Amino acid sequence: MNLVELLKSYEGVNPFDSVRKAHQLAQDLQELADANPRWRFIVWLIERAVMKRGMVFPDDLRAFLETLGLRTYEDLETWVNLVNGNELLEVINPTFELTKADVYGVDEIKQIIKDQVNAESSLNFKFRDTMYYPFTERDLRKVLDLSPINKRRYVPEAHDCDDFASELKAWLSSKGYGNMALAYIEVNRYSGGTRVGAHALNLAVLTGRRAVFIEPQTDKIYDPKDSSVWGAWDVQKVRYVEF
Numbered sequence: 001m002n003l004v005e006l007l008k009s010y011e012g013v014n015p016f017d018s019v020r021k022a023h024q025l026a027q028d029l030q031e032l033a034d035a036n037p038r039w040r041f042i043v044w045l046i047e048r049a050v051m052k053r054g055m056v057f058p059d060d061l062r063a064f065l066e067t068l069g070l071r072t073y074e075d076l077e078t079w080v081n082l083v084n085g086n087e088l089l090e091v092i093n094p095t096f097e098l099t100k101a102d103v104y105g106v107d108e109i110k111q112i113i114k115d116q117v118n119a120e121s122s123l124n125f126k127f128r129d130t131m132y133y134p135f136t137e138r139d140l141r142k143v144l145d146l147s148p149i150n151k152r153r154y155v156p157e158a159h160d161c162d163d164f165a166s167e168l169k170a171w172l173s174s175k176g177y178g179n180m181a182l183a184y185i186e187v188n189r190y191s192g193g194t195r196v197g198a199h200a201l202n203l204a205v206l207t208g209r210r211a212v213f214i215e216p217q218t219d220k221i222y223d224p225k226d227s228s229v230w231g232a233w234d235v236q237k238v239r240y241v242e243f
């Protein structure tokens, strides 16, 4: 069944049956997208624009399609045949698989970080999960290449370092990988023993118990003690790590 046939089958539904039908329509749309990749994009849009608590009501759907200039279900079918919705969705909302080759507990992660970074004596950790999957180097590169975070514009305070770092972590969660070993971290920067500033960035733990820093504004991955990336400061010390 294509979407046109599917939607026509919902015409004239008894109002007393509307909740059950709205659940059914949401499920049917998902199955349609799973079976026909070209429909993935329009179904993704419909779910975001129209879905309410897991339900899609046919009247809401028709109103939404009209806002797209699609007045009949046949218009919709023409549009879907014109646009490769599968490719479009991969650009906007890429899917990917990450390897879960190993798993580290909280104490192990703390030890890896303490061993490999310059840390303040007051270094503070926050963990929301109990176990984390380390990244392979290749997977970490893939995540950074696919994530849109580094492409966004820098705005002092409103969208600056702390926002880039929280967004990269949140984006990975939104893709279903909230327990990969990626942390939001804050560092203090010192020059000649004096604190000259602070910065927020990300830290990832790789397989083989290796910690790396990630600059989410540029997607650069670097060793926590690599002084070649430091500018007007001679050391940065981690003060906060949040997984």
Ligand SMILES: [Ca+2]
Pocket (backbone or CB within 6 Å): 157, 158, 159, 160, 161, 162, 163
């Ligand atoms: Ca900010």
